[in-house]
Amino acid sequence: MRTLNLDMKNPGLKEEIEKDGGYITGCIQCGACMSICPVAISGFEFPNKRLFKLIILELEKEVLEHRSPWICISCQRCVHVCPRNVNPHSIYFALRRYQSKQFKHPRIFEDIVRSIYQYGYVIEPENSKRRELNLPEIKLDEEELDEIRMLMEDSRLRILGII
Amino acid sequence: MKKGIFICHCGTNISERVNVERLKSILESDGYLVRDHLFLCSQDAKQLILNFQDEVDGFVIAACSPENHETYFSSFIRKPFVIVNLREQCSWPHRDGEHATKKARDLIRAGINKLSYIKKPKTVKTKMEESVAVIGGGIAGITASIELAKLGYRVHIIEKSPSIGGKLLKFDKIYPLNDCASCVISSLISEVSAAKNIQIHVYTEVEEVSGYPGNFRIRLRKKQTYVDWEKCTGCGKCIDACPDRAKVPSEFDDGLTFRKAMYIYSPFAYPKKAVHDPEACVNCGKKKIGTRRLLRSGKEYLTPCEKACPTGAIDRSKNWDPEGEVFEIRAGSILLAMGYEVMSKDSFPEFPSHLPNVVTGIQMERILSPTGPTGGELLVPETLRKPEAISFISCVGSRDERYHTYCSKVCCMYMLKQARLIKERNPEIDVFIHYIDIRAPGRDLEEYYTLARKLGIKILRGRVGNVEPLNNGKLRILGFDSDTGDPVEYTADMVVLATAVELRESERDVARKMRLDIDSSGFVKEKHPKLQTFETSIDGIYLAGCVQGPKDVTETVLQAKSAALSVSSFLGKGEREIDVETIIDAERCTGCGMCIISCPFKAITAENDIPEINPISCRNCGICYSVCPVKAVDMATHGKAIEKELEGLKA
Numbered sequence: 001m002r003t004l005n006l007d008m009k010n011p012g013l014k015e016e017i018e019k020d021g022g023y024i025t026g027c028i029q030c031g032a033c034m035s036i037c038p039v040a041i042s043g044f045e046f047p048n049k050r051l052f053k054l055i056i057l058e059l060e061k062e063v064l065e066h067r068s069p070w071i072c073i074s075c076q077r078c079v080h081v082c083p084r085n086v087n088p089h090s091i092y093f094a095l096r097r098y099q100s101k102q103f104k105h106p107r108i109f110e111d112i113v114r115s116i117y118q119y120g121y122v123i124e125p126e127n128s129k130r131r132e133l134n135l136p137e138i139k140l141d142e143e144e145l146d147e148i149r150m151l152m153e154d155s156r157l158r159i160l161g162i163i
Numbered sequence: 164m165k166k167g168i169f170i171c172h173c174g175t176n177i178s179e180r181v182n183v184e185r186l187k188s189i190l191e192s193d194g195y196l197v198r199d200h201l202f203l204c205s206q207d208a209k210q211l212i213l214n215f216q217d218e219v220d221g222f223v224i225a226a227c228s229p230e231n232h233e234t235y236f237s238s239f240i241r242k243p244f245v246i247v248n249l250r251e252q253c254s255w256p257h258r259d260g261e262h263a264t265k266k267a268r269d270l271i272r273a274g275i276n277k278l279s280y281i282k283k284p285k286t287v288k289t290k291m292e293e294s295v296a297v298i299g300g301g302i303a304g305i306t307a308s309i310e311l312a313k314l315g316y317r318v319h320i321i322e323k324s325p326s327i328g329g330k331l332l333k334f335d336k337i338y339p340l341n342d343c344a345s346c347v348i349s350s351l352i353s354e355v356s357a358a359k360n361i362q363i364h365v366y367t368e369v370e371e372v373s374g375y376p377g378n379f380r381i382r383l384r385k386k387q388t389y390v391d392w393e394k395c396t397g398c399g400k401c402i403d404a405c406p407d408r409a410k411v412p413s414e415f416d417d418g419l420t421f422r423k424a425m426y427i428y429s430p431f432a433y434p435k436k437a438v439h440d441p442e443a444c445v446n447c448g449k450k451k452i453g454t455r456r457l458l459r460s461g462k463e464y465l466t467p468c469e470k471a472c473p474t475g476a477i478d479r480s481k482n483w484d485p486e487g488e489v490f491e492i493r494a495g496s497i498l499l500a501m502g503y504e505v506m507s508k509d510s511f512p513e514f515p516s517h518l519p520n521v522v523t524g525i526q527m528e529r530i531l532s533p534t535g536p537t538g539g540e541l542l543v544p545e546t547l548r549k550p551e552a553i554s555f556i557s558c559v560g561s562r563d564e565r566y567h568t569y570c571s572k573v574c575c576m577y578m579l580k581q582a583r584l585i586k587e588r589n590p591e592i593d594v595f596i597h598y599i600d601i602r603a604p605g606r607d608l609e610e611y612y613t614l615a616r617k618l619g620i621k622i623l624r625g626r627v628g629n630v631e632p633l634n635n636g637k638l639r640i641l642g643f644d645s646d647t648g649d650p651v652e653y654t655a656d657m658v659v660l661a662t663a664v665e666l667r668e669s670e671r672d673v674a675r676k677m678r679l680d681i682d683s684s685g686f687v688k689e690k691h692p693k694l695q696t697f698e699t700s701i702d703g704i705y706l707a708g709c710v711q712g713p714k715d716v717t718e719t720v721l722q723a724k725s726a727a728l729s730v731s732s733f734l735g736k737g738e739r740e741i742d743v744e745t746i747i748d749a750e751r752c753t754g755c756g757m758c759i760i761s762c763p764f765k766a767i768t769a770e771n772d773i774p775e776i777n778p779i780s781c782r783n784c785g786i787c788y789s790v791c792p793v794k795a796v797d798m799a800t801h802g803k804a805i806e807k808e809l810e811g812l813k814a
Contacts, residue, residue: 006621009593029624
């Protein structure tokens with residue numbers, strides 16, 4: 001545990017995230033979102049409500065370092081249980097974008113994106129090993145792969161220099 | 164004919180511990196006629212009791228406390244009866260059914276024993292005064308007075324300070340609508356001032372209360388002002404003449420500013436009259452109070468304030484009379500509406516309360532008010548600069564075993580209100596609220612709280628442990644946020660302490676003068692926490708507002724209007740029936756006078772050596788009964804009858 005210094009704030013942080021993720025000041029820290037979150041229930045450290053409080057307190061450094069938005073599996077259960085019309089799911093995704101813009105995302109996601117760009121798959125298909133085991137080769141046809149690449153080149157990933 | 168017993172099961176309240184069937188068979192074998200019913204207070208039981216009383220000479224009702232239904236039973240039972248309490252005094256306090264049944268049997272046998280000795284008390288009628296004394300001229304007292312005046316009663320408002328209006332005049336806005344507080348109260352003040360049957364006594368304190376319900380006599384003391392209020396026009400010229408060094412902390416600004424020895428209480432003062440405070444006076448004219456000085460020309464020498472007054476209303480040659488003007492008023496009923504005080508910040512050394520930038524909630528109200536020291540502009544008291552961050556700390560002295568265990572109820576809402584006023588006017592100021600629990604029940608209050616959150620007010624759950632003064636005049640707040648689970652710290656320019664709402668000792672003294680009860684929280688106790696929330700243990704005396712416990716304006720007005728209605732239903736009949744319990748047997752009396760000196764209500768007087776009881780003052784306490792050496796005093800239901808009841812218990 002460490003002391004949060006509330007003076008070290010970025011006054012625009014909350015508005016910036018609300019622009020993308022929707023209303024957040026309504027959060028009353030009830031924790032309903034955590035009670036049904038499959039990631040939290042299965043034991044991963046996924047303290048949604050702490051994250052929301054940090055946004056309300058405009059503590060940018062802590063928000064940027066927080067890894068939990070990346071564990072979200074988009075099940076949307078939190079959206080249905082929130083009594084205050086906060087949309088936790090859209091806030092996690094707003095945070096993913098906010099962190100990426102400042103290169104504060106986990107590095108592994110860059111490898112994943114590059115693999116998709118190169119092969120069309122999250123992980124590089126190891127076709128030489130598959131051949132040894134007499135398994136069919138996994139490969140997208142060039143036309144499909146071009147379409148994926150075109151979509152990705154059109155996105156911010158190019159601007160950020162990830163692909 | 165014989166004696167009977169009617170046992171109530173009270174649903175299962177009595178029968179779950181007391182074995183009613185066994186009890187019945189025991190008592191029947193004693194030779195009594197016994198009946199039972201699930202609810203004796205029900206309508207179908209009424210008919211059964213009516214039939215039952217024809218079969219017996221007298222009977223015992225074994226049910227709940229007589230406090231609950233004695234009046235109801237006496238309304239239709241014509242035979243002598245005694246109520247034995249099997250619920251509060253038997254089934255509820257005992258766990259063991261065997262034991263409870265035995266105790267029930269003993270209590271009923273004692274009641275049967277008492278039955279033969281009870282007499283019907285005599286009833287006398289007394290006329291009541293058609294006037295009401297309202298003590299306290301704040302929103303509670305003013306609202307109640309208006310209602311009572313409309314109902315046709317003559318009302319005396321007794322106010323300690325030199326002006327009516329109370330705390331509400333100090334506030335800028337009030338929740339939940341954020342409407343102007345002084346507009347709310349000043350319209351009521353004009354109504355009171357215009358009402359013909361309301362008399363306002365300001366700068367007046369209660370000295371003594373005597374008399375009895377329907378005919379109270381209240382001795383009042385009006386403090387000396389040295390200003391003839393008949394002549395004073397409230398122009399304020401004497402205040403300009405009064406020197407700056409004659410200054411004391413202002414009551415209206417809660418010590419944030421100073422007022423002079425000559426002053427008008429507030430910009431809203433009603434009556435708008437000047438007051439001279441001899442304790443603050445510096446005798447600038449070299450003329451001591453109570454003396455005269457003649458000039459060589461033979462003319463009288465005048466002090467600056469006397470000279471400044473265009474109407475010649477000020478006369479400091481009058482002797483200082485600490486007694487003031489003592490006079491008496493009569494009232495049929497009294498309404499206590501004395502209001503609260505917040506704890507002083509000095510009681511809390513953990514916050515550097517000696518610093519000017521640490522203020523109480525009421526002082527913050529003054530800072531935000533357009534009539535306050537900064538004209539409503541939010542400035543830090545010490546530097547008079549605009550603050551960058553303000554910290555509110557809740558529950559200071561409330562919900563704290565070291566001070567008051569109760570919740571002051573209004574602090575959460577007024578902190579949110581002040582925070583909102585600050586944030587709405589200055590969005591760039593960072594506002595923090597540290598709370599234990601936010602308590603915002605009531606119409607529109609939760610929505611008010613949600614709006615405060617939307618405005619970006621930072622609300623942290625957890626207490627502040629320390630506030631450190633920094634070299635640059637700012638304050639370092641060390642707190643805790645239980646939402647993140649982390650300690651927090653930040654710098655603020657000002658700290659607002661929501662100190663506890665409490666009743667002043669002097670207000671409690673007024674209540675004690677009327678022999679009212681004070682509860683463990685230090686407020687005046689009501690008769691019943693749910694059913695009689697503004698009645699007191701003494702008939703004819705009622706409560707309104709914070710004298711009974713912390714309340715907001717909405718609740719205070721609600722209670723004041725309800726109390727006014729109660730006063731009216733008490734006085735409305737014009738006369739009152741009183742049961743005379745205590746009787747003195749003149750033949751037995753030896754004239755020793757013991758009863759006269761021991762009566763706490765001065766109800767016994769002796770003319771020609773024969774003591775006589777004034778039935779109206781008598782409270783049936785029974786002290787005279789127990790001190791009489793020759794047993795010449797008896798009471799209709801509480802004298803020998805109780806001795807017999809005790810004998811029955813022993814048997």
